[in-house]
Amino acid sequence: MMESVVAYTLERCVKCMKCIQACPVSAVSMENNRIIVAHERCTNCGRCIDACHSQGLVAQGSTLVDIANYDYTVCLVPPALTSACRSKEEAEDLFNGIKLLGFDEVVDLSPYYGTVLRESLAYQTENRPAIVSMCSVVNRLIKTEYQVLIDHLIPMNYPAEIAARDLRMKLTDKGTVGIFNMCECASRLVHAKYPYGTLDSEIDHALSIADTFPLIRKNLGKGRQKLNLCRDGFAAMDTAMLGEHPRVLAADGYDKVQNILELAEFGRLKEFDVLYLLPCFNGCSGGQLLFGNGYLSHQNIPSLTEKETGCCQDVAEECIWRDSFMAEEDQRSFMEKMEFFRKVNEVLEKLPGYDCSACGMRTCRIMAEEIVSGNRSLSDCHILNSASREDVK
Ligand code: SF4
Ligand code: SF4
Known part of the structure; x- marks a missing residue:
């Protein structure tokens, strides 16, 4: 898990x-x-x-201290960070600044994002609308709250994982290779090995951009790393650009994504072939660890990608998710779940229903679930407690 x-x-x-x-x-x-x-x-x-x-x-992410543990280190940079730059020159300066932190190589992820977008939109499935998300938040949300939509998820791996696997194959002569992922939001930090991600991740460490940027800033203006950016890679994380595709419904922002999933759950979005969901406002360039503004980043993309040709052709086969998408799934049977929720409803009727959070839970329903799971008891409800004290008086 x-x-x-x-x-x-x-x-x-x-x-x-x-x-x-x-x-x-x-x-x-x-x-x-x-x-x-x-x-x-x-x-x-x-x-x-x-x-x-x-x-x-x-x-919480990794720290740069871990660089010393490897013979050769690579830092992966997402298009969300690159799009905060106003020009290609500024982006090349940024990549050089990241390299000067001590990495041997800094790799632009936009070609991998572009390939995953292209492969996702071309993916053949009978479950319409197909759901594309390069974000683990959406995937986990579907697995925990919208399980009837699991079969609609296109089983694409994350661009950073595909890039890391691709690079490992190319760098076999470099000794021990450490791959670091520069992350624009909390959810990307799980794209690394345990404790936050999975043991079999190809990424060794996840860095928070918010923590690292003060150090990068000191290295700006010291040179440039040549880049060949992929326009489709920027489109893959920008809902305004994704909306240009016919029969694709692209949504950003957590509440809107949840609303779209609710509509899809009730079969209300069958006129769309693809739902493309990014829970950060403005897509990935609105990631909470970034220093830029998502609206400005969107405006930067045309000038960054003008005349650019970069796109990754040779990793298409690596895009399909190799692990079982259901691996983390709740293993309880349908009948067990029904019985659980029957008991929850029984307890809920005994609770006051104020959703006051005085017990420490967000709602009375969550408190009821905790009581049925054996983690709390009715006596933990402050309102019921004070009412019974009044009765005693
Ligand atoms: S709000 Fe915090 S605790 Fe809740 S799902 Fe998001 S990251 Fe997790
Ligand atoms: S209770 Fe308030 S201060 Fe404490 S972690 Fe939550 S939001 Fe932050």
């Missing part, structure tokens, strides 16, 4: 409970006066981090 990348610092927490209200899947709760993130529920969307103004919650 993938872990949550959300890290909590008790000393910084002011107990405002904003993170509990912000989490769309009710993965955050308060217990014994400290915040708990339920790993099995968390989709790593980062909304709790955005809601926390005290730095009580942060997205």
Whole structure:
């Protein structure tokens, strides 16, 4: 099971409970006066981090210290970061600045994004609309909350994973190769080996752009790394550009993505061939670890990709997801789930239904699920408790 990348610092927490209200899947709760993130529920969307103004919650990544553990190191740079540059020259300066952090090679991911977009749109499936997402938040959301749509997901691997595998095959003569992924949002941080990602990831370390950028800035203006960017790679993470494709419904922003999934669940979007879903506002260039503005990044793309030809032709076969997409799936049978929810509804009728969060849970329904799972009891409800104290008086 993938872990949550959300890290909590008790000393910084002011107990405002904003993170509990912000989490769309009710993965955050308060217990014994400290915040708990339920790993099995968390989709790593980062909304709790955005809601926390005290730095009580942060997205945890690797550090540059790990560079020293390898003979040869590569840093992967997503198009979301490149699009924050206003010109190709600025982008080439940025790539050189990243290399000067100590990497042997810095690789632009836009050709891999472009290839995955092309292969996804060409993918043949009977389950319409097909759902494309290069984001693990959407994939996890579907697996946990919209399971009837699992068969609609196109089984494409993530561009950074495909790039890492491709590079490993090309760098066999370099000794131990360390692959670092520069990440624009919390969910990308899981694209690395355990503890946050999976053991079999081809990526060794995930770096937060927010943490790394102050160091990169010191290296700007010291040279340029030549780039050949892929326009389709930028389109793959930009909903405005994706909307140019006929019969593709592209949506950005968590709430809108959830709304689209609800409509799809009830068979209301059959006129579309493809749903392309990016939970960050403005697509990946709106990632919360980025320093730029998603609207400006969209405007930068034409000048960045003018006359560019880069696109990855030789990794198309690597795009298909090789692991079982259902591997993390809830293994409970349908009947067990029905029985579980029957008990939840029974408990829910005993709770006051105020969704006040005084118990530390976002809603009474989540509290009821916790009670049925054996993690809480009715006596943990503050409202019921105070009512019974009144009765005693
Ligand atoms: S990252 Fe998203 S899903 Fe995970 S706890 Fe925070 S708000 Fe909830
Ligand atoms: S948002 Fe959550 S983690 Fe941040 S200060 Fe408030 S209660 Fe603490």
